Amino acid sequence: MILEYILLAMLREPKTGYTLKNEFDQGERHFWSAELSQIYPALQRMEKRGWLKSTLEPSDKGPERRVYSRTKAGAKALSKWLRSDPIVGMERFAYIAQLIYMDQLDDLDVTLRFLKKLRDLLADKLELLSSAETAMAALPGFPNKLNNEDFHGRLSLRMGVLSLSAKVQWCDESIQRVSARLAKERKYA
Amino acid sequence: MILEYILLAMLREPKTGYTLKNEFDQGERHFWSAELSQIYPALQRMEKRGWLKSTLEPSDKGPERRVYSRTKAGAKALSKWLRSDPIVGMERFAYIAQLIYMDQLDDLDVTLRFLKKLRDLLADKLELLSSAETAMAALPGFPNKLNNEDFHGRLSLRMGVLSLSAKVQWCDESIQRVSARLAKERKYA
DNA sequence: CCACGCATGTAATAGGTTACATGATTTA
DNA sequence: TAAATCATGTAACCTATTACATGCGTGG
Numbered sequence: 093m094i095l096e097y098i099l100l101a102m103l104r105e106p107k108t109g110y111t112l113k114n115e116f117d118q119g120e121r122h123f124w125s126a127e128l129s130q131i132y133p134a135l136q137r138m139e140k141r142g143w144l145k146s147t148l149e150p151s152d153k154g155p156e157r158r159v160y161s162r163t164k165a166g167a168k169a170l171s172k173w174l175r176s177d178p179i180v181g182m183e184r185f186a187y188i189a190q191l192i193y194m195d196q197l198d199d200l201d202v203t204l205r206f207l208k209k210l211r212d213l214l215a216d217k218l219e220l221l222s223s224a225e226t227a228m229a230a231l232p233g234f235p236n237k238l239n240n241e242d243f244h245g246r247l248s249l250r251m252g253v254l255s256l257s258a259k260v261q262w263c264d265e266s267i268q269r270v271s272a273r274l275a276k277e278r279k280y281a
Numbered sequence: 282m283i284l285e286y287i288l289l290a291m292l293r294e295p296k297t298g299y300t301l302k303n304e305f306d307q308g309e310r311h312f313w314s315a316e317l318s319q320i321y322p323a324l325q326r327m328e329k330r331g332w333l334k335s336t337l338e339p340s341d342k343g344p345e346r347r348v349y350s351r352t353k354a355g356a357k358a359l360s361k362w363l364r365s366d367p368i369v370g371m372e373r374f375a376y377i378a379q380l381i382y383m384d385q386l387d388d389l390d391v392t393l394r395f396l397k398k399l400r401d402l403l404a405d406k407l408e409l410l411s412s413a414e415t416a417m418a419a420l421p422g423f424p425n426k427l428n429n430e431d432f433h434g435r436l437s438l439r440m441g442v443l444s445l446s447a448k449v450q451w452c453d454e455s456i457q458r459v460s461a462r463l464a465k466e467r468k469y470a
Numbered sequence: 471c472c473a474c475g476c477a478t479g480t481a482a483t484a485g486g487t488t489a490c491a492t493g494a495t496t497t498a
Numbered sequence: 499t500a501a502a503t504c505a506t507g508t509a510a511c512c513t514a515t516t517a518c519a520t521g522c523g524t525g526g
Contacts, residue, residue: 093513094375101382110477123377130514132479153523154476174383175391178399179375180406185440186283186368188312192437193290194363195429202364203433210367217369240384243462244392248381251374251451258447262440273432282485299505319486321507342495343504 095126096134097173100143106161109135119220122252135160143169200277204270211263218256225249284315285323286362289332295350298324308409311441324349332358389466393459400452407445414438 098121102112109131116125126134135158138144143166148156162170187210194203228246231238238246287310291301298320305314315323324347327333332355337345351359376399383392417435420427427435 094373094378095513098378098382101378101385104385108477109479123372123374123381125371125373127515128478129480129516136479151476151522155478155520155522157477170382171386174379174386176379178379178395178402180399180402181373181375182314183312183372184283184314184370185312186370188437188440189283189287189290190363190365190367192312192433193287193359195433196290196293197360197363198429200429206367210369213367213369240387240389243458244381244384247455247458248377250455251377251448254447254451255444258443259440262443266436266439269432269436284485297505298507316487317506318488318508325507340494340504344492344494344506346505 093134094179095124095130096138096143097170098124098126099131099134100138100162100166100170101174103144103160103162103166106159108157108159110157119224122221122224123248138166142166200270200274204267204274207263207267207270211260211267214256214259214263218253218260221249221252221256225253282323283368284313284319285327285332286359287313287315288320288323289327289351289355289359290363292333292349292351292355295348297346297348299346308413311410311413312437327355331355389459389463393456393463396452396456396459400449400456403445403448403452407442407449410438410441410445414442 099112102115102121109128113126113128113131115121135144135146139146139160142163144160145163146158146160149159151157191203191206194206197203225246228234228242228249231242235246288301291304291310298317302315302317302320304310324333324335328335328349331352333349334352335347335349338348340346380392380395383395386392414435417423417431417438420431424435
């Protein structure tokens with residue numbers, strides 16, 4: 093189960109479920125997300141399995157915090173997972189499904205509006221990642237003296253930026269193509 | 282439910298569940314996939330809802346085929362979905378999760394091997410889409426006189442090609458960076 | 471006093487994969 | 499005769515989202 097390994101890896105230092113959720117939301121983890129209702133039971137399962145142990149600590153605000161930390165068994169399981177082959181799953185793009193069947197509407201104006209909206213949505217996402225990348229470039233010793241953690245973080249951020257850039261460019265290219273086709277359609281109408 | 286709308290859209294002409302599954306597998310549908318155990322119940326649900334109707338037809342080989350076709354209500358539901366805003370969900374990249382936490386192994390050789398393997402996996406996928414794109418370029422009247430269906434198909438294929446190319450390029454760039462870091466590490470060791 | 475952030479959880483539902491069950495026809 | 503393809507389906511399980519339930523402390 094991938095989420096369990098991600099949580100395990102995020103528990104480099106002891107943390108609560110609530111904290112882990114915040115790290116997902118803060119956009120630090122652009123490649124995955126999870127809800128609290130998924131995180132809490134996962135942590136409980138892992139503790140039962142012996143990968144984590146937890147202690148209750150008082151909180152300034154609100155109820156007691158259950159702080160989880162990795163056990164040796166947990167660290168071993170993580171190490172094994174990190175050494176396994178890359179997990180490349182089927183990616184599912186709902187917006188491509190919409191686009192590919194849009195010909196059935198027989199209305200290129202709809203396609204054009206769709207692509208423009210999509211472009212904006214993807215560009216917004218890209219901007220988030222780009223600014224994170226810019227922030228990283230301000231790190232002390234960038235890029236030659238990054239520590240191992242930041243070095244790996246940089247690689248992963250860059251993948252998000254390049255992949256989203258390619259999609260935004262594809263939107264622009266597609267908008268051009270649809271516009272051209274639309275213009276020709278009108279000329280012969 | 283996205284799958285239901287995709288099946289609805291694929292039923293441009295009447296088809297069986299088995300046929301729909303084949304279309305997913307043939308790689309024609311690079312943006313989505315589904316198992317028969319998901320397709321059959323989905324078709325049944327849609328028939329109950331009045332989006333599809335089915336008839337039993339004899340088959341040359343094997344059991345009778347249940348052929349589904351869209352009703353007017355189904356066509357209307359599809360049209361509404363196609364006209365809705367682009368569905369941009371959270372993409373989940375398990376291999377980026379592996380990569381980003383790999384610093385905890387403190388062994389750049391593992392990272393390097395990982396990226397090389399990933400590069401090969403992604404390049405294989407890219408090749409599939411690229412050859413589909415090449416095949417499309419051999420279509421009569423390409424690119425200026427494509428019909429609407431092929432035009433939309435081309436746009437969607439191109440997105441797959443560009444997005445995967447970006448990822449392969451990112452792998453290459455990352456392999457370079459890791460190699461350089463590794464070389465420096467050894468020099469000062 | 472109410473909304474918001476902190477903090478924990480459960481329940482219901484939806485979406486998806488793997489395994490199981492059945493049986494005909496064709497091809498090696 | 500064994501495997502592959504055609505063709506339908508169900509059951510069990512895993513993964514993920516949305517909704518529900520509870521309650522403290524702080525700031526407006």
